[in-house]
Amino acid sequence: MMLHAKEAFRKMYSVAKSYCGGGFPASDAISAAYDLGRSLKPSRKASRHFVVPSKARSFTQCSLGGGSADQEIVIALGSNVGDRISTFDKALHMMKNSGISITRHSCLYETAPAYVTDQPRFLNSAVRGTTKLEPHELLKKLKEIEKDIGRTDGIRYGPRPIDLDILLYGNSQISTENLIVPHERIHERPFVLAPLVDLLGLSIDDGVEKSWHSLAKCSGGFFELWNKLGGESMIGTEGIKRVLPVGNRLLDWSERTLIMGVLNLTPDSFSDGGKFQEVEAAISQVKLLISEGADIIDIGAQSTRPFARRLSAEEELERLVPVLEAITEISDMEGKLLSVDTFYAEVAAEAVKRGVHIVNDVSGGQIDPKILEVVAELGVPYVAMHMRGDPSTMQSEQNLLYGNVCKEVASELYTRVRQAELSGIPLWRIIIDPGLGFSKNSKHNLEVIMGLESIRTEMGKMSLGASHVPVLLGPSRKRFLGEICNRANPIERDVATVAAATAGILNGANIVRFHNVGYGVDAAKALPQYGIYTDVRVCYECFNKSSSNGGAGNAGSPGNVSSAADSFSGLNLGKDDASSPTKNSAFHSAAAVIECKCGMPLCICEAPKPEPAPVKSTSIASSSAQSNPKPKKSSSNQQSAESSAKKSSTTSSSRSSSFLNLGLMSNDTNDKGLSEYEVTGEGLREAIKSGDIKAVKKLLSQGVDSNYCDKQGFTLLHLAALFNQTEIALVLMDNGANIQSKNGQGCFSLLF
Incomplete structure (x- = not known):
């Protein structure tokens, strides 16, 4: 639809005036019309829609009121020139003296530069606070602070001693010539989202936080945006590190x-x-x-x-x-x-x-x-x-x-x-x-x-x-x-x-x-600090899913899946060694662990049930006296397997669950006899997971490589250690497994 510019503006003005009501001066309606016009520009990468003020606060200058009430705000901080920590301290002090009361701080992140990469690494953080300043007054104060600290006009996205951005202002959406709130690039910037989500709580009973999440334009709010970029799985990578400033260094x-x-x-x-x-x-x-x-x-x-x-x-x-x-x-x-x-x-x-x-x-x-x-x-x-x-x-x-x-x-x-x-x-x-x-x-x-x-x-x-x-x-x-x-x-x-x-x-x-x-x-x-021996992990895809919709095993929020520790919480803390661990015990049977479709051992995501594969002629033959075949995917067998897995998590265990029996390695192999495994590296991998030492020996005798690596880069020795199969690890080494081999993360397999 092509209209003359003036006629288009008149129509926008009429609509905006009806929204603003007769109590507002014409200049306010013009400003609202300008806002509406900007939101309709097809060239804008991230459009900002004019919203009826009675339903949500999408504002131009006309609808900001007198500024008498405190507004909750979030301000992002960035620096990659000079003494970055001292600069942050100075900026916070100046903000407090400029009508901004700071109530919360995020963690501190050292991040790789974005857009213009040939420059020093940044420090990023964010603060939450309150102010009586109207948005443009607040912006003016922040620009004055930047100038006082030493920022000058330079290359866009280039080096700077300080960068102060308004990420959120009350429950407002603002779109004017020099200010857009929420910040238009939040969704693509991990160095902004990581500090921002730090300022929010997982139990969203805060009215302001609810409105902030609604501004993210997705059902999971800013948590979903963060997890779409990788979320907690990104922390500790070269792209973004969570750091503690101490002495003259940043401690990761x-x-x-x-x-x-x-x-x-x-x-x-x-x-x-x-x-x-x-x-x-x-x-x-x-x-x-x-x-x-x-x-x-x-x-x-x-x-x-x-x-x-x-x-x-x-x-x-x-x-x-x-x-x-x-x-x-x-x-x-x-x-x-x-x-x-x-x-x-x-x-x-x-x-x-x-x-x-x-x-x-x-x-x-x-x-x-x-x-x-x-x-x-x-x-x-x-x-x-x-x-x-x-x-x-x-x-x-x-x-x-x-x-x-x-x-x-x-x-x-x-x-x-x-x-x-x-x-x-x-x-x-x-x-x-x-x-x-x-x-x-x-x-x-x-x-x-x-x-x-x-x-x-x-x-x-x-x-x-x-x-x-x-x-x-x-x-x-x-x-x-x-x-x-x-x-x-x-x-x-x-x-x-x-x-x-x-x-x-x-x-x-x-x-x-x-x-x-x-x-x-x-x-x-x-200790298993680098993801080898921990008994719960989260792959990239599963982390995103679990954070946004509960995931498998009700992983829930990012706070629930950021560590491998939850499975220890069910240990009996009394002194009765005969007591059994609960279903969350760290000592899961390896055979009962559900494997993620990503292939990462012990990822918490439940994989879709695979189609039953025909038994190959090269499979290990099993006798009725010694066999322990995997259950077929019939409904009765599936129910039996689920019942067995459930029972194994609640019945007595021969392994003591006392506090002082937390050894990483054990001799708890599952000597069940031979099962039906393919004579391949993957077949051997399954036998190790099941603790089937006889099948392991048989597969090795049939020529399966003891140094096989799975698609995640884990050697068989890594898997044996991961599942606490010490005897199997020794069998693998007897058959040529290299103890000096590293996994895909560059870590050695065993630490005897």
Whole structure:
């Protein structure tokens, strides 16, 4: 339809005026008409439709009102020139002084440049806040901040010291000459969507968040847009990394487990009190911790054991300062991080002044609330730990009352995180610690270790970003391990500490605190950190599906499928070794695992049932006495198989489910006799998954290659290790399997 430009504008003006009503001046209707005209331009890549104001807020300047009410907003931050972190800090400070109250921060992301790729990597984040500024006033303020920080006109998408964009403004849709909200390129930018979803909660009971998701123009809101780009499966790749700014570096804690070594300067600590009070002894211990592989040295001058006498800040500093000044002078500390274990603001400030990088507060800001504002001003990472009361009251009967310990720890810990954020500590500088041994009995401690992922998920219901921060776990030599192992002497609990740390790392701990650092480093190196030994995975396609519509196994939200830890949550945490694991136990029968159509071992997506394949003449013959054929796809056999799988998850298991029996490898092979497997690499793969050692031996004797790799790049040795088939792994090696072979991710197969 071709109309003269003026006639077209008159028609648009008439429509817009009828929408705006007679109470608005003509200039407002003209502005609305202009908005409508822009939305109808066929050349626009992402059209913005004019929406009736009574149904949704799609606004030009006419319908923004007087600006008297606070509007919730989201602002994106980006920088790839100069000291990027300092630039972000400066921008946040200037925003607060410009009529913007910041209430939430996303995590921090280092991202590859987009569009113009020949430039440095970016740091990206986003903040959520409130303002009385109207959209164009807000835009003007942000542009002034950019200019004050040093941004000048340059290449579009090129290098810049700071970039501040309005992503969302209330429930408004805005389309004017110089401002489009929601930002028109949100859907194609992972470096925008990752921070944005951090600012949202998985339980959408917030009216503003509901309206924001509706602006995404898809049923799953911004979560769906994020997952369409790859979602959590992208994090940790070269394209986008979630990082923690600490010292002069950006720490990607997803690369490996970090080990924090303990240095107690106290005379009364439960484990090593009185050993390292003298400067020389402390320096010697620090050198030992570093030589054993510690990434972080955590120095404490105040005992936090139950019922310990509280020192004043002055007394604590008297112990701490001489040792701290000596430690920062030794060459061994190069490249290492220092943490101070304190709940006093004064001690934190003095420690950071003397070279400390991290403040570790066991009270989460409850004993000395000033510590939060002080740490915000210091600009260092802050560990917020869960504790009720203080060390003198934390083990009281009242403080040990829990209905659901993981849910309550998550809720109370989130409160501390929110208080830290509101005090000015960005989420990207926060580490959480569930507080093993603090306001918890032995059963609570075990539930917390095995429920770290559920703690993350609970926090994610309130803020997805809070579920993405690093988790510090401190099981080292704690009393509950002594009770389990009957070890009264804390020094004798190092092996139990390794078991607890192993479970914690498998459940998502990123930093683990050890007295015996050598044990901790060895445990972390030997664990399945690179996707080989974990018992639950998510392929790219299944992650997207599970996040948007529940997926297979009700994977649900991104928070539920971002880790391999959920399957541990069903372990019996009591001391009855005869008890069986629940259906979520980590010790699934390999034969009962549903394989994803993607071929990735143990992906949580349920594959469509394949058509029954005819038995080939080359299949291994089975005798009636020894055979264990796979069930045919008849309805009766299918029901039987499902019943069997269900039964296997609820009946007794010969393997102990006690906490200390979390070995990665076992001799639990399934010696069922020969089954009908193709004499191919895939047939051998199926035999390994089923634990059918006789079939494995037979197939190898018939010439199947022991070094076969499946389509995901996994060798047979990887699969044997993955399914805890130690005997089969040994058989494969006896038949020429190369233990030095790597999988598709470049990782070795076995760590004996």
